[in-house]
Amino acid sequence: MKIYINGKFYEKQDAKVSVFDHGLLYGDGVFEGIRSYSRLVFKLREHIDRLFESAHSIMLDVPMTKSQMVRAVVETLKANKLNNAYIRLIVTRGEGDLGLDPRKCRGQATVIIIADNIALYPEKFYKEGLSIITVPTVRNLPEALNPQIKSLNYLNNILAKIEAVNSGCDEAIMLDSLGFVAECTGDNIFIVKKNQLYTPPQCMGTLRGITRDAILEIAKKSRVAVHEHVITRHEVYISDECFLTGTAAEIIPVVRVDGRMIGTGRPGGMTLKLMKKFRELTKKSGVKY
Numbered sequence: 001m002k003i004y005i006n007g008k009f010y011e012k013q014d015a016k017v018s019v020f021d022h023g024l025l026y027g028d029g030v031f032e033g034i035r036s037y038s039r040l041v042f043k044l045r046e047h048i049d050r051l052f053e054s055a056h057s058i059m060l061d062v063p064m065t066k067s068q069m070v071r072a073v074v075e076t077l078k079a080n081k082l083n084n085a086y087i088r089l090i091v092t093r094g095e096g097d098l099g100l101d102p103r104k105c106r107g108q109a110t111v112i113i114i115a116d117n118i119a120l121y122p123e124k125f126y127k128e129g130l131s132i133i134t135v136p137t138v139r140n141l142p143e144a145l146n147p148q149i150k151s152l153n154y155l156n157n158i159l160a161k162i163e164a165v166n167s168g169c170d171e172a173i174m175l176d177s178l179g180f181v182a183e184c185t186g187d188n189i190f191i192v193k194k195n196q197l198y199t200p201p202q203c204m205g206t207l208r209g210i211t212r213d214a215i216l217e218i219a220k221k222s223r224v225a226v227h228e229h230v231i232t233r234h235e236v237y238i239s240d241e242c243f244l245t246g247t248a249a250e251i252i253p254v255v256r257v258d259g260r261m262i263g264t265g266r267p268g269g270m271t272l273k274l275m276k277k278f279r280e281l282t283k284k285s286g287v288k289y
């Protein structure tokens with residue numbers, strides 16, 4: 001495996017950063033998870049735009065242009081001879097001292113690109129659906145650490161994941177501070193009611209997922225009504241269908257929430273249709289390498 005760090009490739013055992021890197025010391029940095037399908041990088045520009053937006057918001061200078069970043073991702077995929085891959089793009093504040101002041105990171109930011117395979121959930125869950133649970137840890141408040149910033153601080157999500165796993169579930173619904181459904185630990189959430197699609201708005205403590213946007217785009221093209229609207233747990237319980245979207249998980253059906261069966265208890269028709277259309281989209285669009 002060849003890992004990109006600041007313009008050079010390293011073997012896995014040699015791919016290391018300083019223990020003084022503020023990405024490690026403070027989670028001070030940003031990241032993206034991207035997928036490629038049959039040598040097409042899906043929504044690469046959208047991911048790189050979001051990476052730069054996250055970096056801009058935390059006043060982190062990415063030491064390369066967006067086009068150079070596109071090229072670096074493509075080079076990494078070629079170096080690893082991967083046709084289908086999961087790409088992790090990381091930019092940290094770089095090496096500093098033991099204080100959190102970013103001005104002490106005088107060198108440049110650290111840019112890391114890892115390309116590997118990932119299967120987030122076993123195939124069985126895509127066919128049969130997930131059982132998920134609402135957890136006590138609420139999603140970060142937008143006024144504290146906005147979930148739109150895809151930062152290396154994922155402890156909020158990790159705590160929620162631990163709570164779900166402790167309860168025997170694979171995924172967690174995280175609420176916002178008002179008690180509305182925000183998102184899952186690494187996925188956005190959708191419900192279907194009377195053939196219409198609902199997902200929480202991005203302003204309420206929800207990441208504007210690129211897979212989420214792709215689903216909204218597919219639904220609109222298929223003339224399915226979509227609503228970016230606050231959702232309560234009750235609305236999830238009485239929905240006809242529920243599914244999650246994310247780069248790592250792609251589209252995964254949910255059939256049980258907090259012990260309540262959703263719809264028929266099997267992945268629903270709309271979910272299966274959107275999964276199929278999403279798969280078709282990944283085969284025909286993206287940056288070629």
Ligand code: PXG
Nearest residue numbers: 033185186187188207209210211246247248
């Ligand atoms: N919400 C959160 C909190 C995320 O981290 C998504 C939604 C989906 O966004 P995209 O743009 O991917 O459709 C994410 C992104 C993992 C993992 O291993 C998941 C993400 C990122 C990194 C790792 O589960 N999800």
